[in-house]
Amino acid sequence: MRIALLTLAAPQRAKVSVHATSLGRVLADAHGRTLYVFDLDARGRSSCSGTCAAAWPPLLTTGTPVALAGVPANRLATAKRGDGRLQVTFLGRPLYLHAADGGPAR
Numbered sequence: 409m410r411i412a413l414l415t416l417a418a419p420q421r422a423k424v425s426v427h428a429t430s431l432g433r434v435l436a437d438a439h440g441r442t443l444y445v446f447d448l449d450a451r452g453r454s455s456c457s458g459t460c461a462a463a464w465p466p467l468l469t470t471g472t473p474v475a476l477a478g479v480p481a482n483r484l485a486t487a488k489r490g491d492g493r494l495q496v497t498f499l500g501r502p503l504y505l506h507a508a509d510g511g512p513a514r
Contacts, residue, residue: 424474443498452485456502464507467504
């Protein structure tokens with residue numbers, strides 16, 4: 409008899425850092441990808457879902473986000489999305505990635 413062992417990935421807390429780019433310093437995720445804010449978001453509440461979230465995926469976390477190089481931890485928090493998942497915020501503004509960004513911020 410064979411028994412398969414299923415290994416589940418540990419939940420991930422999002423990590424946010426500051427990266428220097430040709431345009432200046434920007435917030436970035438753990439992979440160095442640029443993070444963005446959406447002007448139509450109300451403070452602490454995302455307005456981006458459906459096709460918007462497909463183009464601008466929210467930076468999600470399973471707990472308190474981790475502040476890395478250059479990011480004051482007290483400026484990071486979370487906001488609950490309509491689907492119940494937690495999105496990382498910076499100064500109350502929900503953070504997003506861009507689906508077309510292929511790699512680290514430059």
